[in-house]
Amino acid sequence: MEQQTVDPRKTFGATISALAETMPDVVVLSTDSGKSSGFGEFAAANPDRYFEVGIAEQAATGIAAGLATTGAIPVLCAIAPFVTSRNFEFFRNDVGYMAQNVKIVGRNGGFTYSELGSTHHSLEDYALIGSIPGVTILAPGDAGEMRAACRAMLEHDGPVYMRIGAGPIPDGEEREFTIGKGHYETRGDDVTVITTGYTSVAVREAVAELRAGGLGVELISMPTVTPIDAEIILESVQKTGMVVTVEEHYEFGGLGSRVADVVSAAGIGRLHKIAVDQKNQPSSTYDDLLQRNGLDARGIADSIMRFAQTR
Amino acid sequence: MIEESTRIGSRELAVRARLNVLRMLEATPAGHVGGAMSCIDAVAVLYDAILNVDPERLDDPDRDRFLLSAGHKALAQYAVLAECGFFEKDLLDTYGRENTALGGHPDMHKLPGIEGNTGALGHGLALGSGMALGLRRRASSAKVYVLLGDGELAEGSNWEAAAIAAHYGIDTLTALVDVNGMQISGTTAEVMDMENIAAKFDAFGWRTVEVDGQDHAALYDALVNVPSGGVPTAIIMRTIKGAGIPAIEGTVGSHYWKPSRDELDAAIAVLSDQLTER
16 A cells, blocks of 8 residues: 655644644744745744745844744754755854754755755755754654654754755654654664664665565664764664664765764774765756665665675 | 943943953953954943843843944953943953953853854844844844944845845844954955945945944934834944054054053053043
C-alpha cells in the first residue's frame, strides 16, 4: 500500500500556525518567502503577528533577535542558504552570541532545489550553524516527526535552526520528540546506521533491503543534529564496531563529523560517511544529484554493504 | 531618565564621562577613543534627559532602549553608564583586563544597561527595528535609539533596516549618526564617501535633522522634538573625532589611541579644569 505523503513546507507552516494559536508570543517573519513557507493563511489571519520584511535576510535576522528581546518568539523561514550563509554573521552575533529565542528554519534544504543549482542548494548549513555556540539544530524527517519537532522548537527557550526539505514526506500523526535524543528504528549487531532529516526515508528503504538480505543493521534516527545524542551512538557502536552516517550535506561538518567526534573520542568503531562530495554540485534533477552522490536508496544500500564487508 | 534630583546636567555628565574614559585608559592604555569622544555628548544627553531607563529596574519591559551600533565606541557608553549608577565606578579600572565586563565591544550578558552585543558594524539598526516592532506589539510607548557611525553606513545591512523601519512607519525609532568624518584608514570622504547622509535617509523615507553633535542644547532639542508622525527619525550629528582631548581632536589617529602616561595626564588636566570651573 502506497503511504500518504505531504508537502513538508505546508505541514511546517500549518503546524507552526496551529501552535501559534495557543502561543500568542509566536510571530512570523517573511523575506518575501512566507507564503512559500506555508504561512499564507497565518499572514491573512494574524497581520499583527506577521512581518514581511522583503528580500533582506541580514536585517530579518537582526529584527528577529530584536523582537525576541521583547518577549516575542520569532520564526523566520526561507530558502535554507539565505537564512544560514547569507545572514551568517547576524545569526552568529544577534541570535547566537546574544542568546535570543529565535527560530530560524531553512526550507528546501540539501539538494531539494535541485535544478536551481548551487546558489540554492544548502549543503553546509549544519556545519555553519553548528559552529555557533548554543544553537540547537533540528532536522525532522517525516510529517509526524516534523509536527513534534515544531512543538519542541517553539517550547525550547533558546535559538534553534531547523532544516526541512521540499519533496513529499510520509504523513503521520505527531509523536514523542525530545531535543537531543536519537532513537532506534531497527536493532541489529552488524553495523550501526545513523541518519537525519528527510534523508531517513531513503535510508529506511535501503536498510529494509539489507536486513531482508540478512545484514543486522541497527538504524538510529537522529532528528537533533546539535546537540548530538552521544549516549545512543556509544551504546550502539560499542556493540557493532561499525557506523555509517547518511546525510544530504557536505561530508565535512555535518552529522558524520559530529558522530566522528563521538566515536573517535571514545576510541571505538570505524566510521563511513555517506554524504555529498565536497565539490561544487551541478544543476540537475533531484534524483540525479542524489544518485551522483550515492544518496539514493540504491546507493545507500550498496555503500553500507561494501563497508560492512570490510569487517 | 535618571531621577531629576540626581541629575547633574548633560554637560557636566559629559565632562565626567570623558574623565571616566581616561580612567579606563589608565587601566589599559588603548581603545577606540576618537569615536567615543565624538559621540559622548549625545550619549550623555540621552542618559541625562531622554532615556526612560532606571538602573534599578533594568528588566522593565517598557524601558527605552539604547543600542550602540558602532559598538567600538563602547568607552563612551561605559563612561556614561558608570556615571549614571548602572554599575560601580571601580569596574572602570578593569577595562581591557582579564575577563573584564568592559571589553572592547559591549556585552549585554556582562554589563548592566547594555541592550545588544554590537561591535560588528551594521547590526544595530535591524536589532533596534526589531525591538521597536516588539514594543509596538506589546502596546508599549517605549522608544528605541540607535547610535551609528558615519563609516559604518557603508555596511549595506543598515539600508536594509532603514527601508524596513520606514516601511513599518516605526516612529519610535531614532537613529543618531555620529558624523565625525573619519574612520580607521582616513577620512570618510577618502575611504568611502557616504554623503549626503541626510539625503540618503530622506530618500529611504526617514525624517532627518542635522545638528552639531557637540552642542548639548541642539542635541536635546532634536531628541525631544521627535514627532510621532509614522516615520523614523535620523539625527545627523556633525561631530569632531576625539572631541575634548586637545592632543587628538580632529585627527584620524585618534581612532584607536594608545596614550602615553604624559598624554593621559595632560588630557586629565584639561578635563579636570572644566569640572572645577563649573
